[in-house]
Amino acid sequence: MSQPERKAIHFGAGNIGRGFIGPLLVDSGYHVVFADVNKDIIQKLNEQNSYEVLILDEESEQRASVSDVSGVVSTSDDIVQVFADPAVDLVTTAVGPQILEKIAVTIAQGLHARREADAGPLNIIACENMINQTTTLRNHVYEHLADDDKEWVEENIGFANCSVDRIVPPFDPKDSATPLDVGVEGFYEWVVDEKALRRTRPDVKLKGVKLTTSLDAYIERKLFTLNCGHAITAYLGFLKGYNTIDEAIRDEDIRETVRKALLNEGGAALWKKHNFDEDEYRQYVEKTMERFANPRLKDEIVRVGRQPLRKLAKGDRLLGPAYMAREYSLPIDNLAKGIAAAFLYEMPDDKQSVELQKKVEKDGIEHAVAEITGFDKGSKEHRKVVDAYHALSKIDVRRSQC
Ligand SMILES: NC(=O)c1ccc[n+]([C@@H]2O[C@H](COP(=O)([O-])OP(=O)(O)OC[C@H]3O[C@@H](n4cnc5c(N)ncnc54)[C@H](O)[C@@H]3O)[C@@H](O)[C@H]2O)c1
Numbered sequence: 001m002s003q004p005e006r007k008a009i010h011f012g013a014g015n016i017g018r019g020f021i022g023p024l025l026v027d028s029g030y031h032v033v034f035a036d037v038n039k040d041i042i043q044k045l046n047e048q049n050s051y052e053v054l055i056l057d058e059e060s061e062q063r064a065s066v067s068d069v070s071g072v073v074s075t076s077d078d079i080v081q082v083f084a085d086p087a088v089d090l091v092t093t094a095v096g097p098q099i100l101e102k103i104a105v106t107i108a109q110g111l112h113a114r115r116e117a118d119a120g121p122l123n124i125i126a127c128e129n130m131i132n133q134t135t136t137l138r139n140h141v142y143e144h145l146a147d148d149d150k151e152w153v154e155e156n157i158g159f160a161n162c163s164v165d166r167i168v169p170p171f172d173p174k175d176s177a178t179p180l181d182v183g184v185e186g187f188y189e190w191v192v193d194e195k196a197l198r199r200t201r202p203d204v205k206l207k208g209v210k211l212t213t214s215l216d217a218y219i220e221r222k223l224f225t226l227n228c229g230h231a232i233t234a235y236l237g238f239l240k241g242y243n244t245i246d247e248a249i250r251d252e253d254i255r256e257t258v259r260k261a262l263l264n265e266g267g268a269a270l271w272k273k274h275n276f277d278e279d280e281y282r283q284y285v286e287k288t289m290e291r292f293a294n295p296r297l298k299d300e301i302v303r304v305g306r307q308p309l310r311k312l313a314k315g316d317r318l319l320g321p322a323y324m325a326r327e328y329s330l331p332i333d334n335l336a337k338g339i340a341a342a343f344l345y346e347m348p349d350d351k352q353s354v355e356l357q358k359k360v361e362k363d364g365i366e367h368a369v370a371e372i373t374g375f376d377k378g379s380k381e382h383r384k385v386v387d388a389y390h391a392l393s394k395i396d397v398r399r400s401q402c
């Protein structure tokens with residue numbers, strides 16, 4: 001069998017890795033080497049070298065086969081050797097923001113091996129839901145590079161930020177032939193910072209990728225609309241006892257809160273800041289809410305609400321739009337409701353939820369809100385979040401059942 005010409009390494013053979021980034025790269029002509037800590041997934045990838053992606057839209061179901069894939073265990077030395085292969089010219093990640101720091105050590109070792117092998121330039125794109133995720137990864141990688149490697153990396157390695165959007169929930173094993181299969185929505189958008197890419201031999205056209213020189217607008221539009229609305233739906237849905245996002249968004253109160261938070265508050269700030277066309281932005285919001293309502297995705301609140309402290313970080317999907325709305329003197333009442341609901345999210349298996357609940361219990365809600373949101377006690381934003389917290393505590397069905 002002849003060797004494929006181009007290879008990409010993708011860290012994280014999870015939902016988004018197998019359901020979105022992997023298939024697009026294979027479609028663009030890459031052999032994708034998945035790198036993951038999960039040895040079972042890697043073994044299966046090497047046994048099968050292919051899997052199926054099911055597109056779960058409300059109206060139709062399609063299947064696509066993804067072949068030309070393999071795997072390496074990301075903690076083994078094998079992954080370092082793959083970096084030294086001149087056929088590799090792209091590295092992508094979808095491991096979760098908190099894992100970037102961990103894989104940075106391996107990537108630094110891989111880049112050192114690549115330099116020693118004189119294997120040429122490559123590009124790195126982290127596909128995590130956060131602003132400037134690849135810059136964060138780059139900073140961690142640099143902590144592990146010797147000075148002469150840093151110089152080489154500066155010249156040869158492109159670290160490109162991106163915005164990545166496709167809803168890919170964990171797939172119900174009952175619906176799949178093998179544990180590698182994955183169910184996804186039809187919609188996708190992957191937007192990459194064109195300026196940051198290095199020329200590789202000869203440049204590849206990545207199918208399904210939009211290159212842009214104004215990435216900030218795309219990142220903020222996606223994180224402060226889709227992920228903001230998703231998080232508010234999850235936290236309010238949790239309080240009302242729903243299990244999935246589609247159930248929660250069909251609740252009229254939740255739907256109206258999300259719509260107003262997006263259209264009149266954070267979204268209005270977004271289109272003012274980035275000069276988006278207002279009608280186009282409105283359509284984007286409606287489309288996003290339709291995506292939430294897709295019952296075939298069975299996207300669980302526990303996935304979308306995961307790690308509430310990360311979601312309550314400054315500049316992330318809840319406080320980012322709230323601060324932006326404040327800057328443009330816009331209301332934040334519905335965003336405040338979503339933020340308050342995050343403070344009531346109790347999920348015993350989620351470490352950040354447990355930590356947040358302990359904080360609220362120990363310091364009191366007034367202090368916890370001030371510390372986490374950065375809204376000073378006495379400010380109207382602080383008041384709105386605390387008042388919403390008390391109002392929501394009363395409708396918390398899960399608490400009242402206890
Ligand atoms: N699922 C979605 O709808 C979606 C959409 C857009 C972006 N994202 C982002 O993609 C990232 C991954 O999300 P996901 O839903 O695919 O999660 P996931 O849990 O399904 O996948 C993460 C994968 O990373 C692997 N992993 C963990 N530690 C690792 C390490 N040290 N080295 C290599 N692999 C490691 C896990 O074993 C797992 O297979 C997150 O940042 C998420 O925000 C997800």
Ligand SMILES: O=P(O)(O)OC[C@@H](O)[C@@H](O)[C@H](O)[C@H](O)CO
Pocket residue numbers: 129164165166167168226227230231303304305306
């Ligand atoms: O992955 P998280 O935890 O940052 O956010 C949960 C969901 O909002 C997210 O995964 C979306 O499904 C995804 O961003 C859609 O593109």
